[in-house]
Amino acid sequence: MGSQSTDGGLGQEFTSHVIQAMGPNTTPRMRTVLSALIQHVHDFAREVNLTTEEWLAGVEMINWAGQMSNNKRNEGQLVCDVIGLESLVDDITYREASKTDKPPTSSAILGPFWRADAPVRENGTTITFNTPKDGLVAYMHGQVTDAETGKPLPNTSVDVWQASTNGLYEQQDDDQIDCNLRGKFITDAEGRYSFYCLRPTPYPIPFDGPAGKLLKLMDRHEFRPAHIHLIVSTEGYSPLTTQIFDKDSKYLEDDSVFAVKDGLTVEFKPRTGDSQAEWDLEYNVKLAKKN
Amino acid sequence: MGSQSTDGGLGQEFTSHVIQAMGPNTTPRMRTVLSALIQHVHDFAREVNLTTEEWLAGVEMINWAGQMSNNKRNEGQLVCDVIGLESLVDDITYREASKTDKPPTSSAILGPFWRADAPVRENGTTITFNTPKDGLVAYMHGQVTDAETGKPLPNTSVDVWQASTNGLYEQQDDDQIDCNLRGKFITDAEGRYSFYCLRPTPYPIPFDGPAGKLLKLMDRHEFRPAHIHLIVSTEGYSPLTTQIFDKDSKYLEDDSVFAVKDGLTVEFKPRTGDSQAEWDLEYNVKLAKKN
Known part of the structure; x- marks a missing residue:
C-alpha cells in the first residue's frame, strides 16, 4: 500500500517504507545499524532475485544454527x-x-x-x-x-x-x-x-x-x-x-x-x-x- | 595474509578474498547468491562500523530464534x-x-x-x-x-x-x-x-x-x-x-x-x-x- 514502485515490484520505495516504519523512540545507533541492515538485506534479495524457496532454505539454516547452540557451542x-x-x-x-x-x-x-x-x-x-x-x-x-x-x-x-x-x-x-x-x-x-x-x-x-x-x-x-x-x-x-x-x-x-x-x-x-x-x-x- | 588493504583494515580486498575462497564445485547459482550475501554482509558491517559486542548481540538473536522454533512455530x-x-x-x-x-x-x-x-x-x-x-x-x-x-x-x-x-x-x-x-x-x-x-x-x-x-x-x-x-x-x-x-x-x-x-x-x-x-x-x- 503506497510502497510499490511504478513497475509494481517492491523496489527502493518498499525498502524506504520498511526503514521509515521505525518509531521516534528507536535509539540513533539502532536506527543507523538496522537501517543499513534492512537496506543491504533487501538489496541482496533484489540483486540475486532471491526466491521464496531459497530464502526458506536460509531460514532453515538459521533455525538449525540456534537449535544446535548451547552453553558449549555457538x-x-x-x-x-x-x-x-x-x-x-x-x-x-x-x-x-x-x-x-x-x-x-x-x-x-x-x-x-x-x-x-x-x-x-x-x-x-x-x-x-x-x-x-x-x-x-x-x-x-x-x-x-x-x-x-x-x-x-x-x-x-x-x-x-x-x-x-x-x-x-x-x-x-x-x-x-x-x-x-x-x-x-x-x-x-x-x-x-x-x-x-x-x-x-x-x-x-x-x-x-x-x-x-x-x-x-x-x-x-x-x-x-x-x-x-x-x-x-x-x-x-x-x-x-x-x-x-x-x-x-x-x-x-x-x-x-x-x-x-x-x-x-x-x-x-x-x-x-x-x-x-x-x-x-x-x-x-x-x-x-x-x- | 594478503587480504588486508593498504590502510591495514579489512576492506574490499578481504571481502574478495572470502568470496574467492569458494571452490570450483560450487554451483553457479550458489556462487551468485553467496557472493552477493557475503558482499552485502561485509559492506553492512563496514558501513556502520559494527562492533564485536553488537555483532554478538545479533548472533544471540539468531540462536534464540532457532531455539524458539519448532513444528508449530518458525x-x-x-x-x-x-x-x-x-x-x-x-x-x-x-x-x-x-x-x-x-x-x-x-x-x-x-x-x-x-x-x-x-x-x-x-x-x-x-x-x-x-x-x-x-x-x-x-x-x-x-x-x-x-x-x-x-x-x-x-x-x-x-x-x-x-x-x-x-x-x-x-x-x-x-x-x-x-x-x-x-x-x-x-x-x-x-x-x-x-x-x-x-x-x-x-x-x-x-x-x-x-x-x-x-x-x-x-x-x-x-x-x-x-x-x-x-x-x-x-x-x-x-x-x-x-x-x-x-x-x-x-x-x-x-x-x-x-x-x-x-x-x-x-x-x-x-x-x-x-x-x-x-x-x-x-x-x-x-x-x-x-x-
Whole structure:
C-alpha cells in the first residue's frame, strides 16, 4: 500500500517504507545499524532475485544454527565465522580502539570455544593433563606491557585455551578432563606469565551443522591453522582477545574462518635442558590503556 | 595474509578474498547468491562500523530464534517478516512467475502458521468450531479459473487458515480444537468452493521472541490487519500462496510484516437469509499455468 514502485515490484520505495516504519523512540545507533541492515538485506534479495524457496532454505539454516547452540557451542557464531564476519567485526573494533602510533598487540576472533569459568593456575604449571601420544609439549612464556610506555603490567590475566591434537576442545571431547588445555595465568610483578601447553596442530571446525553445510555449498575445506587462543586483560586497559598462529602451520593462507592477520604468527623454537618440553614459545603482549 | 588493504583494515580486498575462497564445485547459482550475501554482509558491517559486542548481540538473536522454533512455530521466518524480507522475496518470486498480460491473482507471504496436515472438508461446511462470543461468522465462496483462458478449474485445493478473535491460531491456543479455523476445500466441476469462517480481526504477531525484541528496538507495533490465508493449487498450475485483507481493517497501512499489497483487499458484505452467517465474501482466484 503506497510502497510499490511504478513497475509494481517492491523496489527502493518498499525498502524506504520498511526503514521509515521505525518509531521516534528507536535509539540513533539502532536506527543507523538496522537501517543499513534492512537496506543491504533487501538489496541482496533484489540483486540475486532471491526466491521464496531459497530464502526458506536460509531460514532453515538459521533455525538449525540456534537449535544446535548451547552453553558449549555457538553455531550462529560459527556460521558468521565461515563468511569472515567475525574477523571483519573484530578488525573494525580493534582499529577503533587502537588509533595510535604505538598500537597494542593485534586482536583476532574469540571463536566459539572460550569458557568463562576456566580456572586460575600457577605460572610455570601445565594446561595439558591428557597429553596425547602425538602431542608435542611447548613452554610458552612472555611479558605483558603497556603499549604506550612499555611499563610491565602485573596482575594481568592471561586466559589461554587450545584444542588437543584430535582437533577437539575439552568440552567437545569426553576423553579430556574438564578444563584440559585451558586456564588463566596471572602475571607477576614484572608482568611475566608462563605455562606448559601443546604445540598446536591444525584442526577442522565442527562440520555437522549449518556452518559445515555452508562450507560444503561453497566447496571449501573446514581446517584451521595451528593456533592458541588468548584473552589478556587487566584493570584500566582494553582487554585483548587474540589468536597466535604457528608460522610453520598448514592453512595459514586459507583458514576456514579467516582469522589469520599479519603480526599474529609466532615461531616455536627447540627448547633444551627441559625434560617437560621440546618446544619454546616466547610471546609478549602490549595492551592499550582504556580511553 | 594478503587480504588486508593498504590502510591495514579489512576492506574490499578481504571481502574478495572470502568470496574467492569458494571452490570450483560450487554451483553457479550458489556462487551468485553467496557472493552477493557475503558482499552485502561485509559492506553492512563496514558501513556502520559494527562492533564485536553488537555483532554478538545479533548472533544471540539468531540462536534464540532457532531455539524458539519448532513444528508449530518458525521464529527465524518471523524475524525476516518484520524487516519485510519475506514480502520482498514473495514479490520477486511472484513477478518471475507472472510475466504476462493476464496475470494470476497476487501472492502474499505464507507466514509461520500454515500446517501441511490440515483436513479436507466438504464445500459449504464450516472451519469455525469454537466460535468465540465476539466472533462474526462469514460465508466465503468463489470460483477458481485459469488466468489466461478464464476456464473454471475443478479439483483445485483451496487451503485456508485464519486466527481466532483472540489473535491466536489453533496451534497457539489450547482452547481451540485441533485444526480449528483451518481446512482444505476442493473445487467442484465449476471450479467453485465455499465455507463458513470468521470475519477476520487484527492481531499481534508473537512478541515473546527475537522478532518482538526487534520490533521493540525499532519502536514499532506488532499488529497485523485482519486477513485470511490461502494456498490455492491444482495440477499443471503454479500454486498461489496469498492473504486477503478486510478493506475496513485497521493496520492496512502499517502491517507489522509488510504483507499488504494492492489487489489483496476484499470487501465483506452483509449476508441476508442465512442464519449461519452475518457476512458474505466472494473471492475468486486466477491461477497461471506452469511454464
